[in-house]
Amino acid sequence: MGEVTIRELKKFYGGVQVIHGLDLDIADGEFVVLVGPSGCGKSTLLRMIAGLEEVSSGDIRIGERRVNNLPPSERDIAMVFQNYALYPHKTVAANMGFALKMRGMDKAEINSRVVRAAEILGLTPYLERYPRALSGGQRQRVAMGRAIVRDPQVFLFDEPLSNLDAKLRVQMRTEIRELHLRLKTTTVYVTHDQIEAMTMADKIVVMQGGRIEQVGAPLELYDRPVNTFVASFIGSPSMNMVAGKVVEQGGVRMVEAGGAMLPLPNRASVEVGREVTYGIRPEALTAGGLGLSGTVAVVEPTGSETHVVLRVNGQDIVGMFRDRVAFRPGDALTFAPDPEMVHLFDRTTGVRLA
Numbered sequence: 001m002g003e004v005t006i007r008e009l010k011k012f013y014g015g016v017q018v019i020h021g022l023d024l025d026i027a028d029g030e031f032v033v034l035v036g037p038s039g040c041g042k043s044t045l046l047r048m049i050a051g052l053e054e055v056s057s058g059d060i061r062i063g064e065r066r067v068n069n070l071p072p073s074e075r076d077i078a079m080v081f082q083n084y085a086l087y088p089h090k091t092v093a094a095n096m097g098f099a100l101k102m103r104g105m106d107k108a109e110i111n112s113r114v115v116r117a118a119e120i121l122g123l124t125p126y127l128e129r130y131p132r133a134l135s136g137g138q139r140q141r142v143a144m145g146r147a148i149v150r151d152p153q154v155f156l157f158d159e160p161l162s163n164l165d166a167k168l169r170v171q172m173r174t175e176i177r178e179l180h181l182r183l184k185t186t187t188v189y190v191t192h193d194q195i196e197a198m199t200m201a202d203k204i205v206v207m208q209g210g211r212i213e214q215v216g217a218p219l220e221l222y223d224r225p226v227n228t229f230v231a232s233f234i235g236s237p238s239m240n241m242v243a244g245k246v247v248e249q250g251g252v253r254m255v256e257a258g259g260a261m262l263p264l265p266n267r268a269s270v271e272v273g274r275e276v277t278y279g280i281r282p283e284a285l286t287a288g289g290l291g292l293s294g295t296v297a298v299v300e301p302t303g304s305e306t307h308v309v310l311r312v313n314g315q316d317i318v319g320m321f322r323d324r325v326a327f328r329p330g331d332a333l334t335f336a337p338d339p340e341m342v343h344l345f346d347r348t349t350g351v352r353l354a
Contacts, residue, residue, distance in 0.1 A: 002186030
């Protein structure tokens with residue numbers, strides 16, 4: 001079984017601690033994405049699972065085995081790197097079967113596995129070509145094929161799409177997801193791109209500073225972020241954040257922010273006088289009504305939607321509209337938030353209140 005269990009995992013480089021006592025459970029067959037900004041520890045965690053980085057303390061288990069001190073070759077994992085790491089002097093078939101050849105596997109079995117993987121990945125016409133004769137997407141498929149032929153308990157992907165152009169990235173993330181649905185092999189995938197995380201994962205692990213901020217299904221993190229970091233990191237464009245204070249007006253509690261009175265969701269029960277961060281996603285804003293008033297700074301039509309940047313007291317607030325809009329830079333405008341789509345956080349700790 002391909003479960004991965006991590007307990008109290010720590011990593012030090014000299015006197016610097018980069019992983020701070022992580023606990024994580026990855027179920028057999030699950031597609032888990034580690035996401036976070038550069039330097040958050042996600043690649044270090046992946047390399048510790050792979051055996052490419054030593055564990056300072058704590059436990060990593062793959063299935064029933066504690067693998068802390070096992071070399072990568074004995075962990076029953078296969079890793080796909082950012083740079084493909086193909087042998088330029090070997091054909092596609094030889095690249096895909098090389099690890100099996102080094103194990104001393106029977107030639108007929110190697111050929112059978114390579115042919116099967118090539119069929120899955122659409123590489124059959126390219127088996128006798130060399131990497132230099134392949135496109136970036138085809139090289140990435142070869143790297144994936146090399147992992148597939150090993151039939152591991154766990155696939156590990158380290159930012160595999162970062163060298164591809166935007167169109168090919170979209171295509172390849174679909175192919176990787178379809179591959180996982182077909183093989184049902186436990187997969188741990190590292191990316192800094194939260195769109196990749198949202199579209200590919202069964203479960204997302206959001207990391208910051210060597211710590212796990214939140215673990216959950218993509219829409220769970222989007223709809224119920226536990227703090228301002230997760231709220232601002234998950235979602236594109238990012239959630240708008242406005243500093244304010246809870247006040248009571250005419251028996252109704254609202255948030256006062258820069259002179260504007262903003263509605264609270266009915267579920268919120270926050271005391272008057274509390275300083276808060278008021279979060280609202282761009283798609284939960286409508287033009288007009290009562291809310292945040294300012295001047296249009298930028299209008300960005302993307303085709304299917306239009307992003308409007310409103311400058312409010314020196315802060316940029318982004319609204320996202322599905323309908324075509326006629327706003328122009330310099331226009332006076334008000335964004336009204338949908339009260340039931342509001343997220344409320346403690347201003348000091350950043351922890352979710354409602």
